[in-house]
Structure formats: C-alpha cells, structure tokens
Amino acid sequence: MNNLFALVDCNNFFVSCERVFNPELENKPVVVLSNNDGCIISRSNEAKALGIKMGSPFFKVKDFLKQNDVTAFSSNYSLYGDMSQRVMSILSKFTSNIEIYSIDEAFLDFSGFNYKNIENYAHEIKRIVYQWTGIPVSVGVGNTKTLAKISTHIAKKNDRFKGVYVIKDYEEFNNFLKDIPVDEVWGIGRQFKEKLTVSNINTAYQLQNADQQWIKKNFGIVGLRTVKELQGVSCISLKSVSKNKKGITSSRSFGKPVTDYDELRQAISTYITSASRKLRKQKSLANILIIYILTNRFNKENFYYNHKVIKLPVPTNSTSTFILYANKALKNIYVKGLKYKKAGVMLSDIIPEEYSQLSLFDNVDVAKSNALMTTIDDINDKMGKGTIKSASEGFDKKWKMKSEMRSREFTTCWDDILEVN
DNA sequence: TCTGGGGTCCTAGGACCC
C-alpha cells in the first residue's frame, strides 16, 4: 500500500489568531513579537510584502513598522495555545491517524485513500477549519512527510491552488522543485545548505537527484533520509501518540537587566514552578535539575554564562524540592555586580512516576509532598495560574519580561471575553 | 536601552568490560 500524508499548516498562525478577534486587521500588515517583545516571529502576508524579515529584532524595525502602519502584538500564548487545540481537535475528526507536529501544523495519515477524492477532502478540511475557528490553513499532500511539507509550501506560494496542493502530476511537481531553494526542504538547515551549496546543489530538485552514497557520507543517515523522502520513499513515520517529554525547559529573558541575587532567585523559582507543573502533568519525575544564568550574549567582552547540574538524590516532581536545590546551586554560580539578562531551568533524565524507587536514605515524606502538590495544582487549575505559589517566586517580579502590546485572553479568561455591542 | 523559547534525534568519543 502506498503511503499518503497530508500536512495541514495554519497560515501565519499567530497573526491569524489575533485577526480572529480583531477583524479590522484583515488585509492590513500585522506582526507578532517573541517573548519580551524581542523579535518578529509571525507576519501577515502584507507585512511580508513590506520586506519585514522573520526574526528581525523589534527595536531595529520599530520605526519602519510605525511608518508603514504595521500593527504589532506581543505574543499571547494562552490565546494561541487555545486556538491551536481547537484547530487540532477539528483535524482529529478527519482521521484518527494524526500527528500534532507543532502549535500550528499537523500531519494526517491518509494512506489507503483514493487519490481522486483526496483533493476534495483536503479542500473540505480547509473550509471547515476556517468556518469553525476563523483560522486559514494550507494543505499539502504527498507520499512522504517531506513531500507533504513541500506541497504545503507550493499551495501557499501559488494562489491558483487555493491553499491545497496534491502531488499527482510529477512533471508539474518536478518543475516546482527546480524553483525551490534547497533550504526550503524540511531537514535542510543552515549548515547543510552551506555544504550543499559548495557542491553546487542549490535546489530541491538537485537534492532529490543527488548521489546517495555521497549524501550518506557527508550528511549521514539524516541527510540520506531526506533525499529518499524527496524521491517518494517514506522513511519518517507518523508519530501519532504524543510521547512524554524527555526534557522540560523553562527560561525567559528579563524585561530589564537583573543584578540583585534575590531577584534572580525569584526568577529561577518561578521557572521551576512552571517546569515542574509540566512534569507533573505528564506524570513523571526528574532525576536531574539544571539551572543557568547569563548576561547579554550580544555584549561579547563581558559575557558571562554559568550553569549547575544537580543530580537529585531521589527522582521527584516536587516544586519545593527543586527550589531548595536550585537556591543552593544558584549561590555557586551567582557573581555579584553582573547584569543578568536571562535565567532558566531544565528538568531532565525524566522517568514515569511508577518507576520511582525509593532510596534507602530517602527521608522525604513522599506521600505528603505528593498530596500537597496535587492540591496546589488543583486549586491553580480551577482558580487561575498563580493563585497559590511559593513565596520564593516573589510578588512584584520587577524582572518580568516585557509584553507591552499583548491582546486579551479572549478564549481562556472570563474577564477578557470579547463583548459585542 | 532594546536581539525568543522549547524541543528532537544522531554521532563521536571516552570509560569500562570481557
């Protein structure tokens, strides 16, 4: 049986989410900024047409945006996360074989479907998602995930396909490949692109027809897989069950430089609260906690980075235990007088709760701690994040990231619900 | 002044074992 995959990709997802609740922004240039109002991470087509680049630092293009009447939003992840769930749950109605690949993309396995129907079906998916959520999507279909990805690219770039492209005419498809730069191919990043360019492989078509031995030798099994996938041989399967995370990170840049030890400690405690909540949600324990702090990385002369790896005596998911160890570790790496720009925590060596083995020397009352964590989580789920928190998180949080142009939490907070007059 | 955050997979090399 031939494999057949569809990729459904939300168009300019974050911008589209903002537009759902601000319809007057339709057909106007809009951008969404990363955390801390740092970089541009989502652009409407109109903003792209103005030449605004993905990842541009906001402060560098601020004036240009103003001159061109571009609306900018701080990122609003509660809104985007919720809209994403809505889109994904609609997609799940079309097939149970679905891999949610990112916040705005999903692969659907249509192996065994009739080719002739697939195009109509894809259009139907697009129509329903838009009608039910207001989010425009593009759909690409091919025999491998890599081809489905490229098809979506083609669907977006060519208006005549109306957002849906199914590979069926190979001559036509190959002609598209000849015009697609090699780094548009899924799996080809900056380094690979550079190496390929040296060997005069510049287009997706040239990569598809490259010598496989040479690819294997220079780009390893990963590169070879990409080439095979381009040729229609499916090497990357659908990962439909969402696996538990193997590492959980929480980190943020600060709204302004932090020098005070206590503020740094507050930030670390706050990130631990969020990371350990995620850990408990997936019913896991972590063996290792890593904390790190750094100054502005763009200031190369005085750049300072340090981290501490803490191997916990017993795997845990208790916020207070993590905070206890983090505080000790922070004392070791904190250097007085530096202007810190960012801090973060990582939980790793993660195991399922049921694998926990109590060590002989464990004197922590695990049952008690579990009950406490469950109670806190329940209350916070019900009453809102941060209703109960650890005192070490601090209360005024002067270091909090910048988010000056954030839209309301239209779908996840009662106070923010849209009113219509 | 101001430059995001959170992941996965693979490989090479070292430690250790027989």
Added chain:
DNA sequence: TCTGGGGTCCTAGGACCC
C-alpha cells in the same frame, strides 16, 4: 606490564525543527 579486538553505555555537542 604488555598485547589486541570487540562490545556497551553514557555524555556532550551539533544538526535540525517550529
């Protein structure tokens, strides 16, 4: 102390993704 091959496990780092 020397000789040698072969295997596993772990970790750090590098590549990629959104």
